[in-house]
Amino acid sequence: MSETIRVIKCIPKWLLAEYLEEIGGQSDGDHQVTGNGWVVHLKQIDPFQIGSLCVGQVRMTIEGEQEVVDRLLILLKPKIMRAGG
Secondary structure, X not given: OEEEEEEEEXXXXXXXXHHHHHXXXXXXXXXXEEEOOEEEEEEEEXXXXXXXXXXXXXXXXXXXXXXXXXXXXXXXXXXXXXXXX
């Protein structure tokens, strides 16, 4: 079993949990989403700030076999992509 940590910017914790549910997870309603072979712990962390720009951040800790974690991240990637400019 491995542990992978990602920091996700510009997406609120509740929405990230919803995305994880859409790809097969089941939320405990607060900080954890569990899927087939994986568990994700979500934690709101201090906002990311550059000058006057301030965006929220969520630390996502994924536990599971590396192959399962890699597949989860591939499924999650299109949902968390945001346009920049």
